[in-house]
Amino acid sequence: xxxxxRIRPVLGSYMRxxxxxxxxxxxxxxxxxxxxxxAIAEKTKIPGRTVSRKRQRMEQENILSYFTALGVxxxxxxxxxxxxxxxxxxxxxxxxxxxxxxxxxxxxxxxxFTELIYESHIAEIDGHISLVMVIEGKNDAEIVESFxxxxxxxxxxxxxxxxxxxxxxxxxxxxxxxxxxxxPMVNMKDGVIKRDWPDDGIFVA
Numbered sequence: 001x002x003x004x005x006r007i008r009p010v011l012g013s014y015m016r017x018x019x020x021x022x023x024x025x026x027x028x029x030x031x032x033x034x035x036x037x038x039a040i041a042e043k044t045k046i047p048g049r050t051v052s053r054k055r056q057r058m059e060q061e062n063i064l065s066y067f068t069a070l071g072v073x074x075x076x077x078x079x080x081x082x083x084x085x086x087x088x089x090x091x092x093x094x095x096x097x098x099x100x101x102x103x104x105x106x107x108x109x110x111x112x113f114t115e116l117i118y119e120s121h122i123a124e125i126d127g128h129i130s131l132v133m134v135i136e137g138k139n140d141a142e143i144v145e146s147f148x149x150x151x152x153x154x155x156x157x158x159x160x161x162x163x164x165x166x167x168x169x170x171x172x173x174x175x176x177x178x179x180x181x182x183x184p185m186v187n188m189k190d191g192v193i194k195r196d197w198p199d200d201g202i203f204v205a
Contacts, residue, residue, distance in 0.1 A: 025044065
């Protein structure tokens with residue numbers, strides 16, 4: 001299990017400049033989001049109440065978000081050994097707003113897709129709205145079966161039989177860097193960033 005802190009706004013939103021204290025607090029949360037406000041106060045020399053107030057403000061403004069990533073690749077719990085990245089390019093006329101609305105109302109988002117899709121994004125390719133998704137499975141054949149048998153039928157049902165113009169795929173081997181600061185093969189141990197990793201090696205906006 002890996003705990004991650006994201007210090008970015010959602011796409012298209014405005015992020016104000018962080019003050020020096022907020023940057024120190026954010027850096028500590030990037031290192032280890034499990035630590036308490038008191039622990040952060042001790043390390044940064046910022047009063048505990050100030051740490052609590054500023055942390056809550058950054059959370060409310062969507063500047064800070066926290067994620068727990070389960071290690072399901074061979075070096076984790078072994079449930080999934082393979083990841084493929086799919087790029088699904090839709091025909092002209094399908095908008096990002098329509099895609100978002102369909103995703104919000106799709107019942108499989110809460111069930112089947114939670115198990116299959118490791119990560120997904122809305123993208124734009126040559127003027128076409130697209131979906132980029134990383135799918136996990138025990139092997140290549142299982143991923144292809146899941147994609148063709150579960151994900152594609154759902155997309156065609158929601159957007160029409162001729163809605164998909166092109167599909168491409170890449171077999172992913174191993175993650176290198178995640179969310180700016182996390183390099184699992186280099187700077188992580190016991191689910192968090194190593195304590196001896198230098199402060200200037202942690203990006204804070």
